[in-house]
Every structure is written in C-alpha cells, then in structure tokens.
Amino acid sequence: MRKRSPRGSGGLLGDEILDAATELLIAGxxxxxxxxxxxxxxVGVTPPSIYLHFADKEELLDAVCARFFEQFDDVMVAAADGIDDLTERGVAQGLAYVRFAIDNPVIFREAFARPTTEPTQTDQVLMASAFQRMRATVAEAMEAGVLPRGEVTAMVLRLWSIAHGVADLMTAKPGLPWGQDLTLAEDVLRAALTGFGQESVKSELLRRDER
Structure with a gap:
C-alpha cells in the first residue's frame, strides 16, 4: 500500500485515482x-475516499475518458497545422481521430460505450475542443465553396459520424484486412468530403441557372 497523500492534497489524490482507474481500465x-x-x-486509500471525488464508478470512468480526450485537442491542432487545402485539412483531422482511436482502443470504446441523454464530461471535452477544430474547418470550407453552405454543426456531425464509424470498425475488428496503414480510412474520408463538395458545385450551378 502506498503512502497516503497528506491532508489538503485532494487534487493530487484525484489525479492518483484517475491514474489507477486508467491502469485498471486498460489492463482489464x-x-x-x-x-x-x-x-x-x-491507490492505497479506503473506498469512501474515492467517493469524496467521484459519485460512482460511471462518473469515475467518464472522468478517465474526459482527461484522456483532453489530449486530443493538441492532436487535432497538429494534424491541421500548415494545411491550406481545406479538403486535405478535413481529411487530416478525420484521420487524426481514427488514429487516436486505434492507438487507444480501450478508452475510445469506453468513452462511447453507453448511450446518454445528458452530455457527459467526455462529451463536453470533445465539443469544446476537437469538435470546434473541425467546425472551424467546415465553416471555412463552406465560405470558400468547398462544402455546400448550410448549418455548420449539422455538417460537422455528418463528417464526425463517418470518421467515428471507420474508427469504431477498425478498433472493434482489428483482424479484418484493413492494410498496414490508414489508406482505406483516408479513402473513405476523402470520398465523403469530395461527395459533399460536389453537392456544393451542383448547388452553385443551380443558382446560376435560376438567375
């Protein structure tokens, strides 16, 4: 049993609890x-000490996933860095999501394991960081005519659904012949963005015909 954290070190103990839960989650x-x-x-404490920080196991696991996905914001920033082509930037961000899931399959699955009616802490982290990164790309692409103009959030959800579907399949069924890299995932993401882009071209042609 480890030495107990000194009185007044609640933040330190909270981090140790999250570390321990993360280790158990991945190991199991x-x-x-x-x-x-x-x-x-x-951790080396009594169960009531855990409840001072987390109401129950579900809240603890949500906090584990939320802390983990906080790292994903930096991943999304790095993925888009220096890419001016908006389609390629969107593909890069989608691939970053897929790669993050493949590299961390247990936590990725846990984060989306249960349906919820209210936003979880993990949801809030994703919506405040990675979602906003993709939203900025989509808004810029709509303004440039690369994607059809419309509700930005709705388009982000469409693209997220596609990236998440690929990530979910690749983490749940790693034995399928996905290949040695993310070429298949890249093809799917690029096809989706190109398809939506063609909608933008068609919409513009229709507007010109109506003038």
Whole structure:
C-alpha cells in the first residue's frame, strides 16, 4: 500500500485515482475490470475516499475518458497545422481521430460505450475542443465553396459520424484486412468530403441557372 497523500492534497489524490482507474481500465480491456474497491486498493486509500471525488464508478470512468480526450485537442491542432487545402485539412483531422482511436482502443470504446441523454464530461471535452477544430474547418470550407453552405454543426456531425464509424470498425475488428496503414480510412474520408463538395458545385450551378 502506498503512502497516503497528506491532508489538503485532494487534487493530487484525484489525479492518483484517475491514474489507477486508467491502469485498471486498460489492463482489464474495459470498464468491467474497474471497481471503486479495486481503485481504492491500487491507490492505497479506503473506498469512501474515492467517493469524496467521484459519485460512482460511471462518473469515475467518464472522468478517465474526459482527461484522456483532453489530449486530443493538441492532436487535432497538429494534424491541421500548415494545411491550406481545406479538403486535405478535413481529411487530416478525420484521420487524426481514427488514429487516436486505434492507438487507444480501450478508452475510445469506453468513452462511447453507453448511450446518454445528458452530455457527459467526455462529451463536453470533445465539443469544446476537437469538435470546434473541425467546425472551424467546415465553416471555412463552406465560405470558400468547398462544402455546400448550410448549418455548420449539422455538417460537422455528418463528417464526425463517418470518421467515428471507420474508427469504431477498425478498433472493434482489428483482424479484418484493413492494410498496414490508414489508406482505406483516408479513402473513405476523402470520398465523403469530395461527395459533399460536389453537392456544393451542383448547388452553385443551380443558382446560376435560376438567375
């Protein structure tokens, strides 16, 4: 059992709890291997100490996933850095999402394991960071005519659904013949963006015909 954190170090203990829960989550290949008692034992405290920080196991696991996805904002920034072509930037951001999932499959699956009616902490992290990065790309692409003008959030959700579907399949079924790189994922994402872009061209041609 580790030495207990000194009185007044609640933030430190909270981080240690998250670290322990993350280790158990990954080692057990999912949330089934995580319990308040197991986390408490790993940290070296009593179970009631865990409840001072997290109401229950679900809240703890959500916090684990949220902390992990906070790193994804930096990944999205790096993915888009220096790419002026808006289609290529969108593909790069989608690929970053897929790659992040493949590199961290257990936490990725856990983050989306249960349907929720209210936004979770993980949802809030994604909406405040990675979602906004993609939203900025989509808004710029609409303004430039690369994507059809319309509701930006709706288009982001369409593109996110496509990237998430690819990521979900590749993490859930890694034994399928995906190839040695992300070429297949890239093809799917580029096809989607190109398809939406063609809608923009058709819309512009229709507007010209109506003049």
């Amino acid at each position: 290949d999912g949330g089934a291997g995580v319990s308040i008692r197991a986390v408490a034992a790993r």
